[in-house]
Amino acid sequence: MNLIVPHLPVLQVAIPLIAAPICVLFTFGGHRKLAWLFTLSISWICLLIAGALLSRVVLETDISYAIGSWPPPFGIEYRVDPINAFVLLIISGVSAIALPFARLSVEKEIESDRHVLFYTCYLLCLTGLLGVTITGDAFNIFVFLEISSLSTYVLIATGVRQDRRALTAAYNYLILGTIGATFFVIGIGLLYMVTGTLNIADLAERLKPLSDNRVVHAGFAFIIIGTCLKLALFPMHAWLPNAYTYAPSLVTVFLAATSTKVSVYVLLRFLFTVFGPTYDFVNLTFEFVLLPLAIVAMFAGSVTAIFQTNVKRLFAYSSVAQLGYMMLGVSLCNIPGLMATILHIFNHALMKGALFMALGCVVYRLGAISLGSMKGLGRRMPWTMGALTLAGLSLIGVPGTVGFISKWHLILGTLESGYWPIAILIVGSSLLAVIYIWNIVEVAYLEKETSREQTLKEVPMTMLAPLWVLVILNFYFGIDTDLTTRVARNVAATFLGGG
């Protein structure tokens, strides 16, 4: 055990990293089918490691791991505390649940000679996202961000068999994602210029006397813009709808549930650990940049979603709105607000994971995903559409679901800051969600089916089981909120107390 337990933080990243080149070797000797099984087992190993890390940091103390035995401020440090252990669990958990669903879906949507490389890219994407989350080194965040982004561009482009627009979607994301990453690294460079360190904890210490430094202000602005582009905050969300719409189902499930959340985590890390609300310019950012943009995002995303006929794009726009909720929680800068953000990182992963997985099932049977083609689908595919409806309820925020929990804390947060009109806006934006969910329910259950749909059957059990696991989790964590709120409260208190 001594060979494993002290090394858990690095194994979390190193195992999927080494798995990726091994996966390529399945091209040889006719072992192509094994690639899926291999990726699945690696995902589950990652989930076990993430679980072990979370239980250790919650019960004991934070873990610090020095790569190559170089002591922290000089070498790269992996640092696990409750917030990133929680995000690690979300990433690896979503991956572990999504992969059993993936086998049939990937077989249907991607050419068979590309499967091995597809799963390799998937493993690299997983490595990148886990790496961004676990590392305690600012430049290392950029490196892993690039690993995950580059593999994401490829993954989105593999949707080309379904729709050739996947190529332009991937290219758009490549351009915007690269701009985001470049801004981020310029910001890191500026901070490095004035402090001479890249370690996040050390950076926080050395920035304290420099709050009036212009270079620090510029670095801060670059980092915030870069991460906001990556997390698709409202005016910078242009890459997201197409990327989600034309990517293969597995990729949409995985990206929607993890990748933007990881960027939210990076933003939290910089706003609260590196800078902190004690700085004037951070507070100004909250009040005059993030808060208005978050509110606009909530409405712009939801209103656009109502008018979409492609259901995948509908939920992509809804993601823009949901990211607005998360950023609203951040910008409130009080305990319930931050709790809402952290809870919503987890809860949104559960509901969007379930929704996009249900859409993946529809694509598996129908091949297309427009509202018109879903007429009467509720009768033909009762389990899929049932799951879609229940996850939709969670998205709206009906009591008893996870969506309610995060919105509840968000409203508490706005009231605590005295922004009661915003609390009304949150409710209003949730009502818009009712409209677009109803659009789908109406088409699926109330409209007459066309002749084409009458031969349709429900999808196989291997796709339904992971879908329903996610749906049940949506309700489980909506009722038993002890674990999630405890972690969220703990983290929010550290962020605001630690400065």
Place this chain on the structure above:
Amino acid sequence: MRHHLILRVVSKMLIPFILLFGLYVQFHGDFGPGGGFQAGVIFAAAFILYALVFGDDQARKVIPDKALILLVPMGLLIYALTGFAGILLGGKFLDYDVLSSDPTQGQHLGILVIELGVGITVAAVMISIFRAYAGRTKAIDKEDW
């Protein structure tokens, strides 16, 4: 490009030296400027020059596609396995000190192996990228020049 006599002769003379220089940059990288990435690019440049002058088909005989698919992950595997060797020998991930009985020797050995991995992957990726573009359309016919 059969009729470009000078190009062919000069490339044939240059390619061995490019490869040699690549190896120098690779293995002298831990004493002077250089390292795996630069060496990989120089190494790949030799193969790309060969493919440009003598044609893509000829270049595919030197390094077949299958070999490239094997080489790209091989470099990364060498890198990652060196990292794991650090753990197995009782140190941290990517800890070179424990690779040899003498820590300084270990650091030398570690960076040499890591850079070799980087060099292999970079060279193979560079050639693959070139091939991905060059191999898309049929070579231009002699009449079309």
